[in-house]
Amino acid sequence: MTDFHAPEPGQELPELTLRFTRADLVRYAGASGDFNPIHWSDRAAAVLNLESVIAHGMLTMGRALRVVTNWVGDPDRVVSYGVRFTKPVPVPDTDEGVEVRVTATVKAVADGRATIAIDALLGESTKVLGSATAEVRLD
């Protein structure tokens, strides 16, 4: 594949499949300090009409960025990253959990920076992140 120092608009980054299990949510709750019960209690999730516990939006956002950092190597190259949280990621209480497929495409290259659009899909067509865009330094 093309070296990341000289990307071209339209170039696709190697995709990533993320698996979320309940254990991942517990670990992220502890590491982040976000103990909102909708991420570990089905009872609390039901109060908000959710079918089950859902992943922390910041966990989905943080893990999806790996599609970019795996490509550039050094996370210090990331200068901006923004997403909308469009749909929750329900995580069943099973060993398999749930999968989210992350793809990314170079949208623009200018002034030593590349703008990358990221898509995160649950199942065939549910976009869990909207307008997800990261900007990286190429120098």
Add this chain to the structure above:
Amino acid sequence: MISDAHVGRTYPPTEPYVVSREKIAEFADALGDDNPAYRGDAPVAPPTFAAVLAAKAWGGLFGDPELDMKLSQTIHADQRFEWTRQLRAGDAVTAMLSIDKVRARGNTAFVTVSVALDAAGDTVCRAISTLLHTWPEEATA
């Protein structure tokens, strides 16, 4: 309840939080990310670790009696980060929150806040969040 009148309000910075190698490794493990930049003697933090420090400043917002906002009635609608560099082990980071925008409709409001994360006198990250807050119906009747 929060309104346009609160745009521009800022809260005092949080006490400095010292980023440690151990915390960086724990956070990278929680993301399932084995990037070597997050390990070793002088690691950087995974970029979205900034959210952990920014959230410490949300206390100002939820603790402001005039706004009547509760974390449990809040949904994270969007999130953006702008970095001059990534946080790294040894940084002593303060977080200062400002209310940037309020769009209130009925018993809900979209509240955009930005948090400046400062280390050694420089802002290294700005974390901008839009929070959708819902008040119980009776409170606004």
